[in-house]
Amino acid sequence: MRTESFISQTPFELESGKVLPELELTFTTYGSLNAEQNNVVWVVHALTGDSKVGEWWNGMVGEDQFYDPANHFIICVNLPGSCYGSTNPLSVNSMTGDVYFYDFPTLTTRDMARALDLVREGLGICTIHTLLGGSLGGQVALEWAYLLAENLKNLVILASTAKSSPWVVGFNETQRMAIESDCTWGEKSLEAGKKGLETARAIAMLSYRHPADFERKQQSPEGTVDGFRAATYLRYQGQKLGNRFTALSYWVLSKAMDSHDLGRGRESLEKALEKIKARTLAVGVDSDLLFLPQESQFIANHIPKGSYREIKSTAGHDAFLIEFEQLQYILRSFYLNAD
Numbered sequence: 001m002r003t004e005s006f007i008s009q010t011p012f013e014l015e016s017g018k019v020l021p022e023l024e025l026t027f028t029t030y031g032s033l034n035a036e037q038n039n040v041v042w043v044v045h046a047l048t049g050d051s052k053v054g055e056w057w058n059g060m061v062g063e064d065q066f067y068d069p070a071n072h073f074i075i076c077v078n079l080p081g082s083c084y085g086s087t088n089p090l091s092v093n094s095m096t097g098d099v100y101f102y103d104f105p106t107l108t109t110r111d112m113a114r115a116l117d118l119v120r121e122g123l124g125i126c127t128i129h130t131l132l133g134g135s136l137g138g139q140v141a142l143e144w145a146y147l148l149a150e151n152l153k154n155l156v157i158l159a160s161t162a163k164s165s166p167w168v169v170g171f172n173e174t175q176r177m178a179i180e181s182d183c184t185w186g187e188k189s190l191e192a193g194k195k196g197l198e199t200a201r202a203i204a205m206l207s208y209r210h211p212a213d214f215e216r217k218q219q220s221p222e223g224t225v226d227g228f229r230a231a232t233y234l235r236y237q238g239q240k241l242g243n244r245f246t247a248l249s250y251w252v253l254s255k256a257m258d259s260h261d262l263g264r265g266r267e268s269l270e271k272a273l274e275k276i277k278a279r280t281l282a283v284g285v286d287s288d289l290l291f292l293p294q295e296s297q298f299i300a301n302h303i304p305k306g307s308y309r310e311i312k313s314t315a316g317h318d319a320f321l322i323e324f325e326q327l328q329y330i331l332r333s334f335y336l337n338a339d
């Protein structure tokens with residue numbers, strides 16, 4: 001495993017017209033590129049993931065796993081805006097010499113896809129064998145698949161959508177409201193909005209899980225009138241994220257998720273999907289309350305070489321990060337059916 005940085009030599013113009021004078025992108029690779037350059041597996045992480053895909057997707061990537069570095073060149077880039085090494089609101093704006101903080105520009109999933117393409121070009125990779133992404137990662141992967149055209153062979157979109165629904169935008173807005181209500185939000189510090197971020201994560205967890213999952217794991221003993229398990233669970237999850245993420249990055253990434261619309265400026269969503277050339281597998285989760293299975297079906301129905309499979313789980317949206325056995329089975333049949 002190697003973690004490196006790519007630094008763009010030229011200013012990076014965003015969809016908004018604003019410019020990032022310098023763009024650093026941290027990425028992690030596993031295995032090596034073969035002579036034919038046909039073993040590239042590119043994974044795009046979700047909202048709070050990082051480039052170390054072998055850690056958070058350890059049931060899919062790693063020695064003797066489905067994507068084994070012995071056979072594949074596996075790469076994951078920390079998305080711009082995120083706080084694990086790539087340019088983000090806590091980076092220094094090289095034009096002003098000051099940390100961006102709240103002046104960090106709005107990013108779209110299309111900007112993120114273009115940033116990934118810079119890394120691809122920088123590494124001299126022409127063709128990607130398989131591009132995979134879940135949730136926000138799936139949105140960025142879809143945008144990138146559109147740009148890559150014939151240079152992408154297989155696309156796997158997990159628990160995601162071609163356009164963020166009003167429901168997703170609404171959930172994200174409640175989370176940003178929680179951040180805004182933290183009295184430290186507005187301060188120029190690493191910890192700004194930390195308590196708000198904890199609440200945001202607690203709200204988000206309700207969209208990443210399913211009532212059945214809470215029924216199974218968070219039942220309190222009979223007679224409980226306070227101190228419920230569900231309550232300590234959500235507080236714990238909030239603190240866990242608060243200790244490893246920044247509210248500033250969360251803000252930028254959740255705004256990018258809101259922006260997602262593959263059809264923007266491309267006639268329609270359907271027409272944009274029709275232009276994706278890669279063999280595509282869209283995987284929904286039957287219990288996903290955030291990105292509904294029918295949104296994955298829509299992707300599969302409109303991409304010419306698209307197909308749909310479903311993970312059965314009570315885990316909800318996050319099942320794509322948990323249900324490794326089902327995913328492996330689904331992916332095995334996807335590759336078996338390749339031309």
Ligand SMILES: CC(=O)SCCNC(=O)CCNC(=O)[C@H](O)C(C)(C)COP(=O)(O)OP(=O)(O)OC[C@H]1O[C@@H](n2cnc3c(N)ncnc32)[C@H](O)[C@@H]1OP(=O)(O)O
Nearest residue numbers: 046048049050056218229230232233234236244318321322
């Ligand atoms: C640097 C980095 O870490 S970045 C990469 C890591 N994260 C990512 O990539 C993002 C994607 N991953 C995720 O979102 C998550 O890790 C998932 C979805 C894969 C799994 O989520 P988890 O939080 O592990 O699972 P789950 O919802 O079952 O919660 C388990 C945790 O809650 C705790 N917990 C469970 N019930 C309760 C309760 N009633 N009260 C308090 N704590 C509780 C458990 O002890 C456990 O704690 P731990 O994480 O310290 O071991």
Ligand SMILES: N[C@@H](CCO)C(=O)O
Nearest residue numbers: 046047048049135318
């Ligand atoms: N739970 C995952 C997926 C959210 O879409 C994350 O925190 O990145």
